[in-house]
Amino acid sequence: MSSSVILPGATLGVLGGGQLGRMFCHAAQSMGYFTAVLDADPTSPAGLVSHHHIKTAYLDEIGLAELCNISAAVTTEFENVPALALQTLAKTRPVSPSADSVAVAQNRVAEKAHFVACAAKGGTDAITVAPYAVIETAGEIATVSADLLPGILKTARMGYDGKGQIRVKTRAELAAAWDELNNVTSVLEKMLPLKAEYSVILARGRDGHVVHFPPQLNVHVEGILASTSVFEGNLPAAGVKRAVAAAISVANELQYVGVLCIELFLLHDDSLVVNEIAPRPHNSGHYTIDACDVSQFELQVRTLCGLPLTQPRQHSPAIMLNILGDVWFPKNATEAQTPPWDQILALTGAHLHLYGKKDAKKGRKMGHLTLTGATVEAVKVTTAKAAAILGIEKY
Ligand code: ATP
Ligand code: MG
Secondary structure, rough: OOOOOOEEEEEEEOOOHHHHHHHHHHHHHHHEEEEEEEEOOOOOOOOHHOEEOOOOOOOHHHOOOHHHHHHHHEEEEEOOOOHHHHHHOOOOOOOOHHHHHHHHHHHHHHHHHHHHHHHHHHOOOOOEEEOOEEOOOOOHHOOOOOOHHHHHEOOOEEOOEEEEEEEOOOHHHHHHHHHHOOOOOEEEEOOOOOEEEEEEEEEEOOOOOEEEOOEEEEEEEEOOEEEEOOOOOOHHHHHHHHHHHHHHHHHHOOOOOOEEOOOEEEEOOOEEEEEEEEEEOOOOOOOOOEEOOHHHHHHHHHHOOOOOOOOOOOOOOEEEEEEEHHHHHHHHOOOOOOOHHHHHHHOOOOEEEEEOOOOOOOOOOEEEEEEOOOOOHHHHHHHHHHHHOOOOOOO
């Protein structure tokens, strides 16, 4: 259902109660909206800060009906939310992103096919995807091109933070990996020589107008985003142009409405390859809260409400460090210890964001820290100090 502009004072709904939903609520509330979160977990990060918290499963009819009743429009913060829940809501309320767009991002097979379709239409800014094959039967393991090895086998659905994927060197390893993934539909992707990883976050309005943030340089450690660095020169100018053009083409082809993140690989020959998309704000865009004049979460509010989109301006160089539960266990302590936040907050340009999660566990995203400063050098120095205080070795 499309509709006219939704102004502050209205209530905005969000499916999913994680940290992305929490930061959406913060942005919406600071603009004068009320919020409603649907998430079964009574202690979910977004549920804890929302005006309304509906504690049901995503497909619970009563929960969805209540969310519709309360909300003028609904968005999602979790890409594996069932497409059916979005379709149900869309019958009576504006929903963005659409169930169709989310369905593409939820399935690597559909997602790759979408990239290939965009590439076919592209001119000089054509999108490149890693060579891949879809694996649906044991027969395909035997016949798949040897060119795709060594490769990475990724399940078509439900992958995140490197879960649901296995690296394979030989056909025998491929067969074993597919068994380990329970023989579900998967994609075998050729292993590429990565020089660096980037992401581009954009917002596309109902009228097709697109605004975007600059390409972000991302470092992953053990499959989880560890840091994002955003400053001029982190990607050569030609790459910036191509990365942004690729992201816009993917969004336009989907007729996308909302905030979209596109992940890219920079290869050793300086070519760019599109990896995957996330139909929502992204961990690599958290720095926008403190380093830009409009954040990715405010843009999510604006796209949902049909409000004007203004081109974001980054006013400070920034580095974002993810704060994982590991930080609570210095030198492998057996019991969780509260990190020395006072020392972090003594650093100029340190912006601490914690998500209100009670139990610190290794690998769990507990918060993030954005470091801003007048110069890139200053930000790098502060980041090194913060990482040392928190015992973060790799970022
Ligand atoms: P997330 O949801 O956290 O972004 P994911 O589990 O959906 O991750 P991918 O982004 O596809 O999975 O892959 C995780 C990481 O594995 C990438 O960030 C990259 O470091 C590496 N990787 C993935 N595909 C390839 C490839 N074809 N060649 C080389 N490295 C790859
Ligand atoms: Mg990824």
